[in-house]
Amino acid sequence: MSWNQFEYSTNNGKPLTLYEFVHNEQKYYRYTNADRNVEFNNAIWFSEAISNTGLSVGSGNNLEITLPSASKVVHIFRGVPPTKPVVIKMYQLHENDNEFRVIWIGKIQEVKRESIEKARLITASVASSFERNGLRLTYGRSCPYALYDHNCQIRQSNYKFANEIIALDGANITVNPSNVMSGYFSGGYMEYYIDDIQELRGLKSHIGNSIGVLGGTQGLQKGMKINLYPGCDKTIKTCNEKFNNHLNYGGQPHIPGVSPFTIVKLF
Structure with missing residues (x-):
């Protein structure tokens, strides 16, 4: 049948x-x-x-x-x-x-x-996802690209910091010294594995050996092996000095401050 x-x-x-x-x-x-x-x-x-x-x-x-x-x-x-x-x-x-x-x-x-x-x-x-409007690239002073994507072209493997959680307090994790300045990992992310499944967590702040984790530290534990990746504030200065990637910068930092559509009376 x-x-x-x-x-x-x-x-x-x-x-x-x-x-x-x-x-x-x-x-x-x-x-x-x-x-x-x-x-x-x-x-x-x-x-x-x-x-x-x-x-x-x-x-x-x-x-x-x-x-x-x-x-x-x-x-x-x-x-x-x-x-x-x-x-x-x-x-x-x-x-x-x-x-x-x-x-x-x-x-x-x-x-x-x-x-x-x-x-x-x-x-x-x-x-239902077929009915959503697609994204449109717009012009602005800051870079519209996502860090490490195909437009940014930075290879994230070159900036990976293998580390270990040595303490956590619910909002922040403490890692071993990485010989990097405070703020280096702000806006970046961490990578870890649970049951062989990759998980990512955003990083909101970095001061000394303490790193703030978006969403808190639930699911993390002391001694866990993690990979840290630095963040970017989307400015041409950071793109050049931190990543030496200014040739791929997607923003327009020299856009004039006055709109061409603004009526300016000279007399």
Whole structure:
């Protein structure tokens, strides 16, 4: 019997929904709303009290997913959210049928704790992202490029400082001496790994051996190996003196202070 025959049958249809959460294209969490674990596509989908609001007209193809707060997916979003979005794939199939349909693909935007035992995932579909306006490059005195991107052309590997956290207080981390001046890492970021998954955290301040971390130090621990990368304040002076990269500077530091569209009365 084909999928359509199961789907439209009033007696034989036994619909199951499978939820696949993918963290950083490395770690998979698979759940089903069935009353027992399901083996599908060479993987085990664990039975869970999981449901969704369904798709409706005017919702922008977005939906909300409710599941227990003890779920490993919810744990990922405790404290600072993961660096890369967690992708969701939903499959629809019928019991005793090998044919299936991919009914929805999206990403988790936010996790809300509904109660002690229940959490709600606020998601956005991939289709909704097609309706967003694209970015437009504008002219200004400061550089519009992101540090280390293809426009900036600085190789971040040349500026990596391998280090170790020797202390932390909830807002700042203390590292070993790096022989760099205070402020060198301000606006930069740190790189670390948890369960072999790369995570990034922005740095807001750098004074001596103390570095302020955006979002606090939750998830970090003493003795953790990290990589530090310096930041940039988007000025031509820093681009030249700190990175020797002024030829790739994307700003226009010599823009006149008077707009050509401003009416100036000479007499």
